[in-house]
Amino acid sequence: MAVIDSKGGIHGTAGSVVYRSYRGMNIVQGRPRRFKQTQASQEAAGEFGLISQASKILREAFRPFYHHFYDGGMVNRMTAAVSRAIRGSRSRERGDRDLHDGELSFLEGLEFNEYSKFSQVLQIRPQVRRNEKGQVTISLPEIDPRRDFVTPFKGHYRVTGYRLSFVLVGFNFKEEFYEYIGEKKIVMESSGLNAAQELVFEQEVPKGCLLLVLGMLECMAANIYTYEQEPLNSKDFNPVSLIAAFQSEDEAEAGYGESRAIQHHEEATASGVAPRIQIMAGYRGNGFQSSMRKQRAAAGGERKSIEAEESPGLSGQERQQQLQEMDQIVREKLREMSGHSAIAKETAIDTSKLMGKRVKF
Numbered sequence: 510m511a512v513i514d515s516k517g518g519i520h521g522t523a524g525s526v527v528y529r530s531y532r533g534m535n536i537v538q539g540r541p542r543r544f545k546q547t548q549a550s551q552e553a554a555g556e557f558g559l560i561s562q563a564s565k566i567l568r569e570a571f572r573p574f575y576h577h578f579y580d581g582g583m584v585n586r587m588t589a590a591v592s593r594a595i596r597g598s599r600s601r602e603r604g605d606r607d608l609h610d611g612e613l614s615f616l617e618g619l620e621f622n623e624y625s626k627f628s629q630v631l632q633i634r635p636q637v638r639r640n641e642k643g644q645v646t647i648s649l650p651e652i653d654p655r656r657d658f659v660t661p662f663k664g665h666y667r668v669t670g671y672r673l674s675f676v677l678v679g680f681n682f683k684e685e686f687y688e689y690i691g692e693k694k695i696v697m698e699s700s701g702l703n704a705a706q707e708l709v710f711e712q713e714v715p716k717g718c719l720l721l722v723l724g725m726l727e728c729m730a731a732n733i734y735t736y737e738q739e740p741l742n743s744k745d746f747n748p749v750s751l752i753a754a755f756q757s758e759d760e761a762e763a764g765y766g767e768s769r770a771i772q773h774h775e776e777a778t779a780s781g782v783a784p785r786i787q788i789m790a791g792y793r794g795n796g797f798q799s800s801m802r803k804q805r806a807a808a809g810g811e812r813k814s815i816e817a818e819e820s821p822g823l824s825g826q827e828r829q830q831q832l833q834e835m836d837q838i839v840r841e842k843l844r845e846m847s848g849h850s851a852i853a854k855e856t857a858i859d860t861s862k863l864m865g866k867r868v869k870f
Contacts, residue, residue: 684766
């Protein structure tokens with residue numbers, strides 16, 4: 510039932526029509542109905558959910574570094590980059606792919622704050638690669654903050670230095686965990702040259718993990734009470750970006766993520782430090798892929814059953830020939846039976862004339 514409120518707005522349903530108000534406007538729309546999804550629509554909807562969940566996990570993993578200093582479009586940019594990466598897979602089809610199968614180059618250069626892009630604030634380009642040992646290395650040229658950093662604090666008396674940081678995180682969506690592998694920080698004064706150097710993440714890389722490298726720059730100011738350096742970054746200035754991405758080079762056995770997480774949490778509790786491994790809570794990508802594989806297998810079995818009933822091991826031409834031969838045999842039998850019937854008719858005795866008479870045999 511639809512009703513009119515005191516302001517003239519109509520609310521409720523009338524038959525197949527729904528009335529509602531939005532920002533002072535009366536809106537009429539059809540009542541939502543349930544539709545049976547096809548296999549393709551289920552795959553598309555499920556993959557969109559997988560993409561959204563994977564994007565959220567990446568954001569949560571890097572939140573301790575970019576904090577809440579990001580622009581309003583960051584969430585959509587992250588989701589779009591993850592979508593392009595997964596859909597750029599050349600090895601697997603929709604419903605059977607995730608970031609481990611995707612093209613990770615779509616994630617490189619992703620900015621967390623468009624108001625202060627890391628790629629524009631830094632006038633130098635860190636070179637990121639993996640060495641022969643599989644370790645991630647970052648090569649930096651000579652840096653002069655006055656020349657190589659473009660910030661809104663140029664000449665500001667509060668800026669006493671800079672901190673350039675790089676974070677390496679491993680993600681295993683198959684085993685549903687991620688791990689903070691290492692962080693490299695370079696503290697610089699506001700003036701003076703800093704020699705070229707190469708940073709090496711020597712920590713163990715967990716099995717089956719794709720690797721993402723985050724870069725960020727902080728402007729520092731001295732606290733006259735604590736004599737400590739504090740960052741001046743804010744929502745208006747917080748250059749943070751994904752600067753490199755590497756696919757996993759191996760695979761982890763089933764249960765590897767859970768056992769590793771338990772071990773590290775026990776070690777962290779004993780030592781009093783924060784655990785480096787986090788379980789991907791809320792990620793349902795593996796369940797979706799398993800469901801799609803079962804549906805395909807069931808559909809494939811049904812198709813094979815139908816084909817077996819329709820085609821008992823013969824080709825179309827062979828079946829046609831067999832039908833013609835059977836038709837010929839049937840016709841010959843019918844002609845033979847017709848001939849026998851005619852003979853019997855000619856030689857038959859009319860017994861009606863013998864009724865009531867004596868007959869000698």
